[in-house]
Amino acid sequence: MGKFYQFARAIVYCFIKPLFRVEVIGKEHFPMDGAVLLCSNHINNLDPPTIGIVSPRQLRFMAKEELFNIPVFSLIVRALGAFPVKRGFSDREALRTGLKILKEREVLAIFPEGTRSKTGELGKGLAGAGFFALRSDCVVLPCAVVSSYKPFRKTKVIFGPAIDFTSYRNKKISAEEATDKIMTEIRNLLEKYR
Template identity: 60%
Template sequence: MTFYAFARSVVKSIFKPWYRIEALGVENFPMDGGVLLCCNHIHNLDPIVAGIMVPRPVHYMAKEELFSIPVLGNIVRKCNAFPVKRGLADRDALRTGLKILKDGKVLGLFPEGHRSKTGELGKGLAGAGFFALRSDALVVPCAIIGPYRSFKKLKVIYGQPIPMEEVKQTKASAEQVTELIMMEIHKLMKVHR
């Protein structure tokens, strides 16, 4: 058993009852091939919660500073995270993300780039659109609906993969594709609130 699989099962056994996590649409999650998992961002625990409820390991970008913290940096790395320099066009991080998708793995992203203080969905950054356009990955929207409070229900909803073929044929920009992804996340939030 890998460290990721062990950590995932331990964390899931604690988090699922503690936050009464209800996962909907897990059957929409592709079992093979590259997947770009795009979620809203309401809490620091979102990457963990979105990742433990799907049947495949998820790779996330994490701010570079985390990797230099003793012990934590090693754990973050073993949990499939890779560093990104925030506020810059980090080409190494973009290349790593594309390689993950091209290798048929799952890349988890928070298109807003930061947590929402109100719980409302913010504007997405072009990164999600970039990965969707530059890879053949299936794009799965995900909505996390709080609150993160002990024994209060927390919902994680995985939508059906967004059809990207037509979008790619129209020569849409990364910003336009991100908007489309954000609209799908918004629909999930609206239906399941």
């Protein structure tokens, strides 16, 4: 974990943890080494920092390109290891960057839905999650955030058991099918802990 990331994480932790009474479930499922693709539902702009402060390893978030156009904020986001993705079509540069992160045995964190859910319900996942799961030797860590993000109401971050995708790679399933399997695991966590 980089020094700036640790510093920023500690500052954010002091605000988010008590304000939203963050509870972590399943932290023992988080792999402490090797390539990990963390896939979570997305309900609020506070999801990335909330997941980040409770994760035992540094997360490299794929974030919408618009965030990198905001002066000063873009410098902070880049310093924290995030990288931009153009939404709405296949962004080859973002896919290459994501694969490079996994090849370097880091944790790539993505929201397979591609955008925040307006209803709070889990939407359909995009093929990018399946692409990363199938084109690298990572394990997939399903994650669910259950929260209203109202002050002093409990927020839960749940990590499910890591999924080994080796058999799916051998079966040569499609990226869409792989994403569907990931979304099923996230849905199961939401149903269990809501």
